[in-house]
Amino acid sequence: MFEVIAIPSAGPVLNAHFGRSEEFSVFEVSNGNVRQLESISMRGYEHQHAGIAQLLKRQGVNKVICGGIGGGMVSGLEAAGIEVISGASGYTADIAQAYAQGTLEATGDSCHEHEHHYQGHQ
Numbered sequence: 001m002f003e004v005i006a007i008p009s010a011g012p013v014l015n016a017h018f019g020r021s022e023e024f025s026v027f028e029v030s031n032g033n034v035r036q037l038e039s040i041s042m043r044g045y046e047h048q049h050a051g052i053a054q055l056l057k058r059q060g061v062n063k064v065i066c067g068g069i070g071g072g073m074v075s076g077l078e079a080a081g082i083e084v085i086s087g088a089s090g091y092t093a094d095i096a097q098a099y100a101q102g103t104l105e106a107t108g109d110s111c112h113e114h115e116h117h118y119q120g121h122q
Contacts, residue, residue: 001030002028002029002030002036002116003028003030003062003063003076004026004027004028004060004061004062004063005026005029005061005062005063005064005065005096006024006025006026006028006040006056006059006060006061006065007024007026007027007062007064007065007066007088007092007095008021008023008024008064008066008067008077009021009023009024009025009026009092010022010090010103011034012092012093013090013091013116014065014067014074014088014089014091014092014095015067016089016091017067017068018066018067018068018069018070018073019069019070019073021042021087021114022041022043023039023040023041023111024039024040024042024056024061024064025039025092025093025096026038026039026040026059026061027059027092027093027096028041029096029099029100030100032073032080032100032101033036033100034093034096034097034100035120036093036096038059040055040056041057042055044046049072049073049075049076049077049085049092050076050080052073052077053073053076053077053079053080053082053107054080054088055083056077056080056082057080062081062082062083063083063084063085064077064082064084064085065082065085065088065095065096065099065104065106066084066085066088066089067085067086067087067089068086068087069084069086074086085099085104085106086106086107086108087106087107087108088104088105088106090108
């Protein structure tokens with residue numbers, strides 16, 4: 001069985017602010033192995049919960065690993081059937097490898113700073 005994970009990125013590094021990410025690095029994870037599939041441009045989707053969730057879903061993503069993320073975006077992703085792991089940091093390839101090996105250290109942090117911003121956005 002394999003999973004497709006997406007990580008908001010700024011080049012090779014995780015973008016800590018999910019809603020401002022202009023691209024996602026997408027990886028296939030299976031039996032402890034990782035294969036980078038592609039980068040997905042998110043230009044024009046910034047802070048669009050349903051739009052981001054549906055775009056990722058169309059790409060086969062079933063899990064997002066991120067840094068900070070607001071509650072509205074978490075709800076949007078979960079409604080699309082995408083699991084969210086938050087509080088990660090570092091290089092996207094290292095994050096994907098740590099996830100595949102079961103050693104990912106994610107704090108579960110969410111972005112409360114902009115929580116009011118997310119209300120009413122879909």
